Amino acid sequence: MDEVFKALADASRRALLDSLHARNGQSLSELCAGLQLTRQAVAKHLAVLEQANLVAVLWRGREKLHFLNPVPIHEIAERWLGKYERHRLRLLAQLKQRLEAAEGGTEE
Structure with missing residues (x-):
């Protein structure tokens, strides 16, 4: 690499x-x-x-x-960018869940 x-x-x-x-x-x-x-x-x-x-x-x-x-560039993306992307997406999913929970709590 x-x-x-x-x-x-x-x-x-x-x-x-x-x-x-x-x-x-x-x-x-x-x-x-x-x-x-x-x-x-x-x-x-x-x-x-x-x-x-x-x-x-x-x-x-x-x-x-x-x-x-393009294979070596893809491998770089998977190794160096993919792992950071997964973390960012997990944080966005958690934020979405928290916002939905907060919305649900105020309407009840």
């Missing part, structure tokens, strides 16, 4: 992921077109994303296509 956080820490890599989210299956040339980076810089960023398993590649002849792999 450390590699995923490292990969997501860079704004250029997040921009690449956003580009793949908008249109999956892009070549290096297509990904370079949307960024103010050199081809070599984009290739290095893609290598980091591949190492973190955030990007999967498919070779079509001599063309290398890049695809977003």
Whole structure:
């Protein structure tokens, strides 16, 4: 998971992921077109994303296509956000119960 956080820490890599989210299956040339980076810089960023398993590649002849792999991001959400979300939802449910109980007590 450390590699995923490292990969997501860079704004250029997040921009690449956003580009793949908008249109999956892009070549290096297509990904370079949307960024103010050199081809070599984009290739290095893609290598980091591949190492973190955030990007999967498919070779079509001599063309290398890049695809977003959302699984590591989902795992982060489940591990780091999900447990906090459950606590917040439990507190909201308790608040709802207390408010309903208070409403019921004043009407009787």
